[in-house]
Amino acid sequence: MPVLATINALEKQRGQLFAWAPVWVGAGILTFLSLGWEPSVKALILNALLGVVLLAVGLRLLRHSLVGVLPVALALLALGGSLAGARLHLVAGPVLSFRYYGPVQGRVIAIDRSASDKTRLTLDRVILSRVDPGHTPRRVRISLHGDQRYLTPLPGQVVAMTAHLSAPQGPTEPGGFDFRRHAFFQGLGAVGYTRVPALLLARPPPGPALWLHRTRHALADRIRAALPGRVGGFSAAIATGDRSSLDADTLTDLRRTNLAHLLAISGLHMGLVTGLVLGAVRLALALVPRIALYHPARKIAAVAALLVAAGYLALSGANVATQRAFVMVAVMLVALILDRRAISLRAVALAALIVMVLRPESVAGPGFQMSFAATTALVTVFAWLRDRRRGMPPGGRVPRFLAPVAALALSSLIAGLATAPIAAAHFNMVSRFGYPANLVSVPVMGILVMPGGILAVLGMPLGLEGAGLALMRLGVGWILRVAGTVSAWPDAVSHLPTPPAATLGVVVVGGLLLCLLRGGLRLVGLPVLLAGGLSWAGEERPALLISESGGLVGVMAEGGRVLSRARGEGFVARTWLENDGDGRVQAAAVADPPGRVPRLGGDGPRVVHLRGKKGEARLDEACRTADLVIWDGFLGRQEAPARPPGCRLLAAGDLRRLGAVAGHIKDGRLQLTGAREVTGPRLWTRDGIARGRSKAQLGRTSEGR
Template sequence: MVALARPLATLLDALSAARGAVLPWAPVMLSFGIGAYFLAREEPGQGAYALAGAGFLLALLLRLFGGERWHLPAVGAALALAGFLIAGARADLVAGPVLADRYYGPVVGRIVGIDRSFSDQPRLTLDQVSLDIVAPSRTPAKVRVALHGEDAFVPEPGQRVRLIAHLSPPDGPVEPGGFDFQRIAWFERLGAVGYTRDPVTVTAPSDGGPGLWAFRVRMWLSRAMQAGMEGQAGAFAAALMTGDRSGVTRATNDALRNSNLSHLISISGLHMGLLSGFVFAFCRYGLALVPPLALRLNTKKIAAVLALFAATFYLFLAGPNVATRRAYVMAAVMLVAVLLDRRAISLRSVAIAALIVLLLEPESLVEPGFQMSFGATVALIAAFQHWARVSARLPALLRPVAALCLSSLAAGTATLPIAAVHFNRIAEYGFVANLAAVPLMGMAVMPAGVVAALLAPFGLAAPALWVMEQGCRAILLVAAFVSGLDGAVIPVVTPVAWVLPVMSLGALTFVLTRPPWLRVCGAAAVAASLAGWNLAERPLLLIAGEGALVGLRTPEGRALSKAKGAGFVAASWLEDDGDLVDQETAFARGAFTGTRGQVRADLGPVALWHLTGKTSARRAEAVCTPGAIVVLDGYWQGGSPACRLFDAQFLDQSGAVAVQDSGQGIVTVVSARDLAGRRLWNDRGTRARRLGN
């Protein structure tokens, strides 16, 4: 025991001596608790929260009354336990009804969101929802409906509309362990999603509610910009200035994503930084041109206040979505640091911003936007720590170019593995695309947008808008050119679940610590995660949650049972496989043969049948022979099936299914519910117990 106590005491003393450099670790410790909440297989009960609360209080007592060497461990434990408690509290606070079953009928609601669906159709988000035959207490707070009809309806913020829609509860993961839309929808209070093919009827004009004024201003500005700029340049400009992406087509989004420029269209730290930075510099240097003011006033702090006002207005204009709020917090923390005579850009300020975001929205931790934003920021700060010393040795003309290259390389290196994990692709020429596009954003598009906003009340915005349009058009040309190059996109297989957390913790250890042995440990963790990337084995067979699609792994790649239908599921499976082909190509691989609605594939000696359509249940009995696998999008109507049956009733309970081959036959069946567990957002019983229904 003595032999163990001495190293522990030495470690605690070392932590105590380094307490001035541990603030950047505070959000990391908070993240441990938040991550533990989201990783839980069952929704934590009152006992778990009581235990965590007691542990939190004990940690605080240890911090207040324990020896100095115990201060940092106590604070770390308190932060981790607080993260667990905050995540659970947040999940309860946003709780709302989720549609219990499929619904077809009238939907009445108020428009509070306008965007585009995966199929490139206009999409409305409605609140104040009313559904026929659904009790108000069980009606979702929000629903989202894609408009698939040919109606010329132009939605306006705040309008009350009536439409006939197909609605269903938010879907779970498209495969076990995959992206969980149900969790995202829960925290957005989105209780149903669907589509309509019928015209939309306006039952009342905008109600003028105070909560929608920013939305109305946003849409008015967006449409004005799109009316004054031709094509996708106007839609792109509107998206980055107002947050309205409803005019950006899927083709444009794909080009931006494949060239690693998609971050330019999502209002994030780059936009908020460019805007507030331009306003700060404009105000400070403008005041410097007036000597009486420059000699009597602290122009730096005045510029910081004005930049903070500009960032706040941008937040309300662009909408309080997660990415925009996160970017605002980061910018606000840095500007407040200027007001307090502290370093604006430092690891401490980034840590404070991360703490604020995680305390307000702990679910951000598991979203790619949070991970990429803070990962890029930390990498940039670390890369530029010694920039002043290095740049002094470079010719003056090369310094801006070198700084741009270094920033693109640092941010790109930090975000590349995160993007690869979440989006299954690497933009091979993303570095080049960013070198060309980011300066256009910083020197033309954003400054022109700010100048246009200042001149618009006087009717003089046209020249600035023209500059902005040309800059946006040039960025889109860069995106189209780079995305069209051979090998522009490198597909990446989805790694095992532990890869990204281990890589992130290793990278943070390398950046945030000073002892060489800790940095070596961090680098080793990153190397181990990269080596473990290829340990993932994709399932032999995938079955969609509603039985609408089946995917079989073949030597040529995954073959799909249908050429059309369930497009989002098909695209997700192929991307997770690291396969760039489309659904029709995957179907044409020929593993499935037969007629429409009844196809067959062979898994060695086992026959696999996929039956769809209104008569699928009647046809299923003929093919449900011993040893066969039958996937049915309807409900089995016979007695005990002789085959291995996956019908609608089974899949309603299990969610998507993966079947794996151990080499000795098909032995492992894993359902999405098995891996996701029973949580508030995916289990009706858990929800009812927690909410008292």
């Protein structure tokens, strides 16, 4: 009997197998991205062919038995890896191999704001002096510091400036977020800044090439002119995707209250816009009896909503999050047109597969993971409630007038629970009051902000945008007041350490088992979720962290990580503290006195951090007394010191080969790991890095006394 029960439970899963397809494809993509070496093009082709063969065999077997699940899963895993490899080679471009200072010329294709709240330009058609065109990055991103009052950047402008450029930075610690890989997939070959005024060389051409970009910015400028300040910046961002006028304080408030998703043009916005258009068009058609009786009004409304969604995608800049939202909405609207169930796990799975084909690298990002986690959980829970409601007596149901309120409260709770582990893993922060903040903000978004935005955009050609903008002013003002008020509450957020990738993977698998399995078998996901949570709680952060430049060292002490500097390398310091689950700022985590690094583990190995010429003068003394010496200078160059014999020293040249370094104490000895050892030689890493060389270098520096 137990065997028969098991067979019956497994057979119930047959109708749900397609929902697992994106899970296996995504696993293949993540496996490829995490490899420590770069597979050849030939290997990728053979892998894809193997996947096709396994898929054909598995689908044939599935007609008769669930045994075919195994070859299908392996096939999708292989195809996912080859898909990511193909995308990687498709976007590959030159990356700047040295620190560049000099003239930079290029065409503006994107405008946003940096972490330091400065205007930031992304340029293509780049020209760098003394750099061969074949080795010039296709795109560079430059932050504008200093006095830039004479430049009002617009897409299509050709600008010139004197700038500092370098290759995108690698992980701030081994296994951490790899900005260099992220930039590589975006086509960015260099990033930097300028402190001198940028010059306008040419205005946007009158042709259609950048017409849409200019239209977006003209629309954003018109909104900001009518709605000045933070309200205008927020309104322009949700209407056109232009965040260039949003200040850092507003972004911080939104993130601390879990309202930042209202700013990103994603599933919520696309769903509200298409839902409003779908309902309005269907209502209008219903008022015309001839159309209502003889034509499929619902399908006509779905086509209209799909066209509006496509227009919103183009108008908002078509970033990755908006593309993902459009694919999800388009799949559901097409299902409606074809008389299929619009909202189902099959539709969600199909949307995920389309996104993976278009941008496989997005699987590793929080946007993809949170969007599909929330959608999958919502579809699963509401489908379960729908099935339960069918057998429920009328008296046991929620009153009709309370149904929208109950649906909003429940959907906010489900989406929050589904995305909380992923958000905490990527952003190291959980908003304690995010749920009530969303309950009083999301309805305003749907009732005032999005309808007002649609009315404003439709009325602008006739100069009749006033009523729509007035609605937006009321709604956005309320949302910003909620964000500012809740963010200021004591203990508004909790900070959590970054878990290993495997731990987050276990948590995600547990959630998928709960959502995608049928019947009592889905309860298997609960112990898996519990195992992931326990593993997360037991995570131990590195005792020692060293930045890639050698300019910053962080040691884990009893009260939290102690940093060697109060200023400088702010991005690295902020990332380390966030990954520790520490809410302090860099200045509050500095050693006392500054520059002195405490012993590892209290009484363990002693680390000395030296900087510049003053540090060079202390090299011999430090080598005699310390277990490990870190110096941000170069050895062996002209008028530079040689490596002191027998000294356990990491200098700038060593760290350039190793990347950022993490140290753990095991059996009383300090074991070091370099970020490049973890990443390995990949297309997005610096040329000439050899995995074996990195290991050999670590072997000379990792022994403690």
